[in-house]
Amino acid sequence: MDRFFIAGVYKDMSLLSVGHLTGIAPLSDTDIRVLLDRASALKAEMKSPEFISDRLRGKIILNVFYEDSTRTRNSFEIAAKRLGAEVVTWDKGTSSTKKGETFLDTILNLNAMAPDAIVLRHSDYGAPDFVAGRVDCPVINAGDSWREHPTQALLDAMTMIEAKGSLEGLNVAICGDVAHSRVAGSNMILLTRMGAKVRIIAPPSLMPENLPATGIERFTTLEDGLPGADIVMMLRIQKERMESSEIPSDAAYFNQYGLTPARLALAGPGALVMHPGPMNRGVEIADEVADDPARSLILKQVANGIPVRMAVMELLVKPR
């Protein structure tokens, strides 16, 4: 793979082989490169104070989030507005879901209003594919169950490439509650496809049985898994997706699996830290690590969410 995605190489906007972004798995390697390349071109363009885009002017992006979100929902909204689109946000709390309307009926009714794209977050496994087969516009997966969160993996890839130059041969350790993490799911697929060496580090109770990609090493302690890692990606314990019996107390977890400066030192002096957020400080990560500007890429990940989601929407939302 090329060492860097050179802005402007992929000029043809019809290059994506998919009509929806339901996951990383359905994308071709070229799709991934096109999206990352377009995102870095947009990021460079946006550095100009004159940047105004009307590429999605007159389009309506509908955000449909069945689960809570800070970063992802606002990031999609800002990205859409940066491209000149209007954003409508369906609100679960005030919706007819409360009156007993089914998920499918809600989707069919929203589709009847002809939005230009639906951004969906849902706790059901494969919900974006279910919706994509029933609506007339592109569906963008903003996270489904513990399966996939493709825009997170794309923004993570962009951040790693910027920090380390290339994904090829990069040693990435994904640590914590891997079993319940859609972020880990999409990252494992994307990173192995792009030539990175991925290892997961998780307590036995949070170690997935099956992985969505091959060639991934497994470790059950940070002490064994961290040496040699270039990137240490920490994950939140997803308590809402598990039985309470699966994990010890927060303090006991931090004691064994929390990323402290001493543990980060095991990975080596150049290792950088990532986290998709929301962070649970003092559970999976220590303040000193999360807030270390020399080691933490966490807010850079958030910033890169904007150009990545702009690229996704620009490439999927077709002119009428």
Ligand code: NCD
């Ligand atoms: C994640 C999510 O919701 O999948 N957050 C995010 O989108 N950045 C991870 C999490 O919930 O822990």
